[in-house]
Amino acid sequence: MTEPGLLLKGIGSFYEVLTESGEVVTSKARGAFRREGLVPTVGDRVLIERKEQGYAQMTEILPRRNLLVRPPVANVDQLLIVVSASAPEPDWLLVDRLIIAAKRTGVDPIPVLNKIDTASDAIVGQFRSEYGAFHTLTVSAETGEGLDALRMQLTGKVSCFAGQSAVGKSSLLNALFPNLRLETGGLSRKTERGRHTTRHAELWPFGSGAVLDTPGFSMFETECLEQDELDACYPEFADAAPCRFPGCMHISEPDCGVKPLLASGALSKGRYERYREIALEYQMRRKHRYD
Numbered sequence: 648m649t650e651p652g653l654l655l656k657g658i659g660s661f662y663e664v665l666t667e668s669g670e671v672v673t674s675k676a677r678g679a680f681r682r683e684g685l686v687p688t689v690g691d692r693v694l695i696e697r698k699e700q701g702y703a704q705m706t707e708i709l710p711r712r713n714l715l716v717r718p719p720v721a722n723v724d725q726l727l728i729v730v731s732a733s734a735p736e737p738d739w740l741l742v743d744r745l746i747i748a749a750k751r752t753g754v755d756p757i758p759v760l761n762k763i764d765t766a767s768d769a770i771v772g773q774f775r776s777e778y779g780a781f782h783t784l785t786v787s788a789e790t791g792e793g794l795d796a797l798r799m800q801l802t803g804k805v806s807c808f809a810g811q812s813a814v815g816k817s818s819l820l821n822a823l824f825p826n827l828r829l830e831t832g833g834l835s836r837k838t839e840r841g842r843h844t845t846r847h848a849e850l851w852p853f854g855s856g857a858v859l860d861t862p863g864f865s866m867f868e869t870e871c872l873e874q875d876e877l878d879a880c881y882p883e884f885a886d887a888a889p890c891r892f893p894g895c896m897h898i899s900e901p902d903c904g905v906k907p908l909l910a911s912g913a914l915s916k917g918r919y920e921r922y923r924e925i926a927l928e929y930q931m932r933r934k935h936r937y938d
């Protein structure tokens with residue numbers, strides 16, 4: 648009898664699989680995986696078969712919804728994109744780029760404002776107006792404020808954290824998983840990287856879901872996006888009236904449906920200004936696509 652599970656972690660040729668009953672079962676991969684070129688990956692939904700004696704066997708890797716690289720993790724549901732309410736000053740352009748990368752990978756982006764214990768009203772207001780089209784969270788790893796809502800958001804899903812250095816990704820992971828004991832301080836870069844080269848990333852079970860223990864995802868888009876593909880990464884644009892020209896970049900074209908969203912407030916000025924920068928970049932890439 649096989650049962651479904653979530654691959655949390657690989658150690659050599661053994662894999663830890665979280666079953667639906669919440670049990671973690673150490674399993675060996677079927678030898679045929681290697682011949683078939685299949686690499687069991689953290690986040691994989693798998694089938695295992697328990698044995699009367701010895702280890703359970705992983706008999707099947709179910710089709711993946713997506714696969715992130717560096718570190719490899721499959722079937723990611725959501726990316727928590729962390730920014731700090733105080734130092735370091737938010738890099739909104741990075742947030743917007745991570746949103747695009749997530750959406751293109753089929754991952755839900757969730758902007759998270761951390762360090763709200765140090766926040767001014769202005770920064771909270773700005774964050775809310777910039778990302779009003781998204782599901783957002785405001786939290787403090789320090790005081791624990793907002794962590795219940797974060798926990799609810801994580802339950803039943805496979806989640807990863809991303810964001811610039813020192814925004815508090817490791818602090819948030821530590822607050823959620825006290826046993827994790829990640830180094831914090833923002834200067835942890837080097838040591839964390841050093842440590843992570845000696846072991847693979849692993850998922851920490853959370854409810855029926857799990858959270859990747861490695862913050863600082865870099866999953867940058869290098870592919871060439873068509874204008875309509877870029878449009879699809881901006882939920883704000885969904886309310887726009889159709890533009891007169893197909894492939895409208897919403898910059899200087901007449902009868903553009905997107906630009907009126909600025910006046911109505913459905914699209915923030917900051918989001919639009921950064922959008923222009925990003926759109927022009929993709930236009931440039933499309934031009935040089937075959938160089």
Ligand SMILES: Nc1nc2c(ncn2[C@@H]2O[C@H](COP(=O)(O)OP(=O)(O)OP(=O)(O)O)[C@@H](O)[C@H]2O)c(=O)[nH]1
Pocket residue numbers: 761762763764765786787788789790810811812813814815816817818819830831832833834835836839862863
């Ligand atoms: N006041 C306050 N400080 C925080 C909060 N969260 C984290 N910090 C501090 O911010 C600094 C950086 O936190 P880290 O958790 O190391 O940040 P990081 O995002 O993991 O940084 P890298 O590993 O370099 O990417 C540390 O000194 C933390 O104590 C918070 O909610 N409030």
Ligand SMILES: [Mg+2]
Pocket residue numbers: 816817818829830831835839862
């Ligand atoms: Mg860290």
Ligand SMILES: [Zn+2]
Pocket residue numbers: 890895896897898900902903904905906
């Ligand atoms: Zn337009």
